[in-house]
Amino acid sequence: MLSILKQSHSGSSSSLAMPRGLDFSQALSEIAGMGGGGGGDLQELRARPLTERRVDMHGFCNPGDFQRSPYLSARGNIANVFRGSTEEGYKAYHADKYDEDKNPNVSENPKLTQTDMNLMEPPLLQYPDWKGHMFLREEVARFLTYYCKAPAPLKAENVIVLNGCGSLFSALATVLCDPGEAVLIATPFYGGITQSVFLYGNVKLVYAYLDSKITGTSTRPFQLTVEKLEKALQDARAEGVTVRALILLNPQNPLGDIYSLSELRDYLEFAKRHELHVIVDEIYMLSVFDESATFHSVLGMDRLPDPQRTHVMWGISKDFAVSGIRFGTLYTENQDVANAVGSLCYFHGVCGPVQHKVAQLLRDRDWINQVYLRANHARLKAAHTYVTDELKTLGVPFLNRNAGFFVWIDFRKYLRTGTFEEEMLLWRRFLDNKVLLSCGKAFECSEPGWFRIIFADKTHRLQLGEYCFLFFSLPPEFLQHCFLLSLILDLSCYYPLIFSVFPPFLSIL
Numbered sequence: 001m002l003s004i005l006k007q008s009h010s011g012s013s014s015s016l017a018m019p020r021g022l023d024f025s026q027a028l029s030e031i032a033g034m035g036g037g038g039g040g041d042l043q044e045l046r047a048r049p050l051t052e053r054r055v056d057m058h059g060f061c062n063p064g065d066f067q068r069s070p071y072l073s074a075r076g077n078i079a080n081v082f083r084g085s086t087e088e089g090y091k092a093y094h095a096d097k098y099d100e101d102k103n104p105n106v107s108e109n110p111k112l113t114q115t116d117m118n119l120m121e122p123p124l125l126q127y128p129d130w131k132g133h134m135f136l137r138e139e140v141a142r143f144l145t146y147y148c149k150a151p152a153p154l155k156a157e158n159v160i161v162l163n164g165c166g167s168l169f170s171a172l173a174t175v176l177c178d179p180g181e182a183v184l185i186a187t188p189f190y191g192g193i194t195q196s197v198f199l200y201g202n203v204k205l206v207y208a209y210l211d212s213k214i215t216g217t218s219t220r221p222f223q224l225t226v227e228k229l230e231k232a233l234q235d236a237r238a239e240g241v242t243v244r245a246l247i248l249l250n251p252q253n254p255l256g257d258i259y260s261l262s263e264l265r266d267y268l269e270f271a272k273r274h275e276l277h278v279i280v281d282e283i284y285m286l287s288v289f290d291e292s293a294t295f296h297s298v299l300g301m302d303r304l305p306d307p308q309r310t311h312v313m314w315g316i317s318k319d320f321a322v323s324g325i326r327f328g329t330l331y332t333e334n335q336d337v338a339n340a341v342g343s344l345c346y347f348h349g350v351c352g353p354v355q356h357k358v359a360q361l362l363r364d365r366d367w368i369n370q371v372y373l374r375a376n377h378a379r380l381k382a383a384h385t386y387v388t389d390e391l392k393t394l395g396v397p398f399l400n401r402n403a404g405f406f407v408w409i410d411f412r413k414y415l416r417t418g419t420f421e422e423e424m425l426l427w428r429r430f431l432d433n434k435v436l437l438s439c440g441k442a443f444e445c446s447e448p449g450w451f452r453i454i455f456a457d458k459t460h461r462l463q464l465g466e467y468c469f470l471f472f473s474l475p476p477e478f479l480q481h482c483f484l485l486s487l488i489l490d491l492s493c494y495y496p497l498i499f500s501v502f503p504p505f506l507s508i509l
């Protein structure tokens with residue numbers, strides 16, 4: 001991000017990009033040679049052969065600063081300069097975190113600090129089965145059977161546990177694809193997948209671009225259709241790229257979409273026709289906060305079109321608000337895949353005492369249903385309603401969805417030239433004013449001007465964020481536009497806060 005901004009500030013039109021269609025050595029010589037030309041607009045980007053396509057948000061460095069390390073391989077050099085899309089924002093967040101009364105720790109799940117959660121017995125301190133301790137795999141199987149509404153009990157031997165879904169993406173990409181092969185994914189998508197799939201395994205990502213237009217078979221903005229998947233797959237094949245798998249995110253990050261049963265069936269049938277594995281990421285499955293919306297897990301389907309090629313992941317980072325614990329799980333009926341991923345778990349294992357903690361957490365169904373999920377859904381719904389009502393008041397368009405922690409908002413009308421460079425400048429402006437949003441490019445969105453706001457926070461903190469957002473971050477023309485609208489906001493509630501919280505205020509929005 002920094003390099004793009006530096007370049008755009010200095011008037012340079014070329015921005016360095018990680019050429020992900022290339023292999024590590026080629027990518028490295030592009031950087032070293034300052035190949036440039038990586039930014040460009042979408043038309044130009046899409047027109048390029050996949051093998052030359054580069055995308056300029058993830059995995060880039062400032063070419064002026066780049067020094068090839070003699071100690072590292074080509075792969076190591078790429079990892080060394082790779083900057084994840086959110087890294088700079090998170091660094092800024094952690095360096096200057098908002099803290100009301102010395103950090104009351106709103107996001108920590110108190111359940112995990114109970115005494116019955118902690119155990120340090122010898123069996124937990126030895127090397128485990130790399131797929132995870134059986135007590136935990138059994139608990140996960142019961143948990144998924146119940147929450148995914150599986151038609152028959154899921155089996156513990158099909159469960160693998162490891163340190164997060166990010167690691168699971170790396171492990172699956174490695175065992176399903178050879179270097180240079182590809183997985184298909186619809187954009188916009190959670191940007192960490194690039195890091196997991198490309199950086200670790202040198203596996204390419206082939207994009208099915210979704211956009212806001214309602215055309216053809218689309219009936220809603222950013223709708224994933226089989227038609228779009230087919231096109232992306234055929235384009236990749238025409239360029240000689242071997243696609244091995246399809247990634248589905250359900251609920252979707254950043255869109256918040258949840259797929260209907262018939263949509264899910266269509267995607268799985270498409271994958272079966274083309275002998276693609278399907279990696280289904282259901283990490284937000286318990287974060288569907290509106291009763292009117294129904295989430296369908298792939299594990300709840302009566303019949304899977306291709307069970308041996310269907311692999312489902314879930315984790316506790318989101319649904320239990322404990323991303324620091326590092327726990328993710330895979331359910332697959334394919335024992336070859338399970339064993340291969342299990343071997344890689346040597347590098348991605350969960351330590352024994354944490355396995356005990358997680359089993360205790362998942363076991364307490366009464367607490368989860370009666371206490372935790374009720375409170376969590378009510379809070380998510382209230383925060384979502386607050387943020388979306390404010391967006392409506394401000395006339396900012398957004399996708400109104402019922403799952404996840406985020407709203408996908410449309411700032412396109414506030415970009416003068418409608419480019420990703422301008423989108424970055426707006427992102428930077430927010431960050432400089434201590435509001436951390438994620439811009440669309442971080443999710444490989446094909447249209448400049450879309451942003452993701454995280455709304456999962458307390459209302460007064462959202463109000464503070466909104467204040468900084470409106471009155472410090474936005475360009476003057478936006479402010480003029482908002483000026484009258486701002487009268488609608490009850491500013492009196494902000495006055496006491498302005499002086500006490502600014503400048504050290506920083507909230508993730």
Ligand SMILES: Cc1ncc(COP(=O)(O)O)c(C=O)c1O
Pocket residue numbers: 163164165166167190192249253281283315316317323327328
């Ligand atoms: C869709 C999705 N999958 C996976 C992850 C990573 O999960 P974990 O913390 O288990 O590595 C995230 C994190 O934001 C996500 O949004």
